[in-house]
Amino acid sequence: MPQKIFNTATRRKEIFKPVKEGTVSIYVCGITAYDVCHIGHARGAIFFDVAVRHLRSRGYQVIYVKNFTDIDDKIIDRAKKEKVSISGISKRYIDLHNEDMAALGVENPTLAPRATEHIDDMIALISILIQKGNAYCVEGDVYFSVDKFPLYGGLSGRNLEEMVAGARIDINDKKKNPLDFALWKKSKEGEPFWESPWGKGRPGWHIECSAMSRRYLGETFDIHGGGEDLVFPHHENEIAQSQAATGKPLANYWMHNGFVRINSEKMSKSLGNIFSVREILNKYHPEVVRLFMLQSHYRSPVDFSENSLAEARSALARCYATLQLQTEALDRPVPSNNLSKKKTSAKEENYTSILEELKEKFDAALDDDFNTAQALGYVFEAVRHMNNFLVAEQKATTLHKSIMLQTSKKVFAHFGAVLGILQDDPDHYFRCDKEKESRKRGLNIEEIENLIKERQAARAAKDWARADAIRDELTKLRIIVKDSNNTTSWIIE
């Protein structure tokens, strides 16, 4: 099945055809380094991470570029406020960003260029635009002339007249058209600057992406991505700059991820409902966040709440419980003399083929515009299927059982590798989960373990009253006790 991608530019799902057979070049707009990453950044990062992982698993060689904006008004403001250098601010938040992404299991992009390292590329591009008459210089500022670019508005589906008629456009006397945007800004007193043919100044926001994508991916590359808010004006302006300069399309496919909402409200500073990645990772295993994000389609808004994360946590625990059973089954030695004696039945073979079929469906779901929600549906079907198998075949020691376990191991490894979940050791996962949950609820793991031990002793002595009393006590703390033949494990509800 060919890869399909919903292209913002055409508002349609299209069959993906790379510029160069077998490779994918992708550019995603990264962060402006002036604050810590929030859950919205996490969504975009996780989604594009999965998209790239999937393309790679399908055999494409992917070049993934995600930039850092390290010069910008907000960074300058913050530097002023804290009385530190601009590079001090940007370095701090780039480092924190990298930590957060690593914690979320987001793989590093192939390249992570910074705007300030590409000022020359930007100046070169702006010069071309001036030369071609698409840009003009006024008192040290350089503006892009939207009237000279007939395709302007094509990506976001707007036209110039309507936008000019809109009341919210700021009127600037220097601009020929109110929609013209800055390519280069004359530096103000005390601001950082670079020398340019138009005097001392710094780049406008949009030009960096045009310059860096051109440098690393060429004039036309495959996929350009970002959050949906970037469609206008940022990506519209990038297209205008790049295509006016090169005469070629900037990117063939435009992908935009939807926003994260908080309890059905827009996440914003004024509402004070911004959740940082680090504060969430303090409470939840990173894969819970990934699972939560991937359960919705990337283009839909996703509603983030304590409750929805808790649901994702239960769902992930279900997967790890199965992996744990699987690991135990794999560790159990199978007497080799029994293997040869028993023949594999059709029913047994069926177990393996269903798992392999689910893997195919999983990949096909991701081929279809990266439908991670549907792909996860197949993961959970595989979980149930595996549980069935593990219960039904518990006592079996046939050759098939070990084949099935190996297949399952392979299939779940594939699911996990593509979605970036199920990467933890199950025991470690549950331990980590316990630590986070107990910290959150002010529980003491040691005390709980002691109670569990006490209860086990009571059970061994068949002192059911005592055992039940302890269990009731633990239940009040929302701790679930799981007894098996000779051990007792526990989880936090």
Place this chain on the structure above:
RNA sequence: GGCGGCAUAGCCAAGUGGCUAAGGCAGCGGUCUGCAAAACCGUUAUUCUCCGGUUCAAAUCCGGAUGCCGCCUCCA
């Protein structure tokens, strides 16, 4: 004012013309268990906001209504 999106079970959420409307969470009945829990088995939408239309056939296409949301200003 302009442009765009969404509405599917108690909750979350796939599905965009035709097999029984994925999956998760929660609930209920059963197996298991000292009793539970976990796991497993079974079960929970004759129906996809409403009203019209197209079609042999629509949650899925078209028109209209209602409700919610996003972008147009820095924003992932």
